[in-house]
Amino acid sequence: MCMEKKLTGKVALITGGSRGIGRAVSIKLASLGAKVVVNFTSNEEAASKTINEIAKAGGQAAPYRFDVSDYQEVNSAVKEIFATHGGLHILVNNAGITKDTLLARMKPEDWARVMAVNLTGVFNCTQSAISGMMKQRWGRIISIGSIIGSIGNAGQANYAATKAGLEGFTKSVAREVASRGITANVIAPGFIETDMTSVLSEEMKAALLKQIPAGRMGTAEDVAEAVCFLASEEAGYITGHVMHVNGGLLCD
Template sequence: AGGRAEARTADVGDTAAVEALVAAVVAAHGRVDHLVNNAGITRDGLLMRMKEEDWDAVLRVNLKGAFAFSRAVLRTMIAARYGRIVNIASIAGQMGNAGQTNYAASKAAVIALAKSLAREVGSRDITVNAVAPGFIATAMTDALPEEIKAAYLAAIPLKKFGLPKDVSSAVQFLLSEEAAYITGQVVAVNGGLYM
């Protein structure tokens, strides 16, 4: 909406790469006001059969990435005495999900990261929150078997799947001045599937 966007890439699990990216952004723009930790992957499987590298890969991207970016932007946010950080969690991190122990653990951890960091930096007018999406209609969920989608739909009180804009609207709100007195919270965007 009238702003300017710029794309930059880094391996979120590589703290040196993350720090270099943030340093380049600060050099170009002076500071970082908003951070959305949105990187996430899955490597689903039952825990008893899960490969250690699948466990590690999910935690490296989903949790270590949020840690690395949050730590990298804090110096500029603290100096500015302003900042907004939003971690994208998941309903799986709140209620668990069979076959996703690694993913659910990583998403529960980014919720705990948000809550703990909110306590650390709140006095500097930096808010830290999480958004926990439920079943969101995407190309990935469209590929699920119809019986699985029907079972989820039956369990959702609103009787519909969420849209990506439902998640982005929650994030946009948490980044706004209207949310200046909200920190350490988890905004559930799940149609009531988990209350």
């Protein structure tokens, strides 16, 4: 799928594009010819590594530090991207965090921070980009949800609520902007090997693997391939969809 330079001329913003899934998405989109803006919030070194890898492969990338939960920061960053790069065509809402604990012990601030980054962050970025995309009459909004939004998980009530919320948000936005050539979809990964899942114990991973028909955890590249497809011209009639990338863990 991601072989030809199909995205030449397109500008992509990947939130949390410096590490994990976002890093793989940034590298793949750049390999397809897109100019990528790699957002991060704290780890500048990881962002530089991703940018350097893209540049070495002949791609175009720029880092951009902002916190997706801060409306003003996001809004001015998106305005600057439109002005500097002449547009924003592909928005990948990828930045996400976990603050896991059982509901009985969950502090209001653990609930609020996960909401602010995973759900309000998606509102902030999508709303900031949408009028420019409407003027362009072309856009791809791809938000990274999670299998946990569909099946829940003990210890992740806050995270599950954000990922389920993302689906309703996306389906509504999809209906609002379909006539302007803009699609909005969710990709819901299963368990993917990144820093986020590195906290799982070996026992937990072994128990999980037994439930995954594909017999392995996913890679960030597995998710990036799905993003490339939804970002393509060819996927223009797919909108309001939740695409699962989970090795068969949930067959929906």
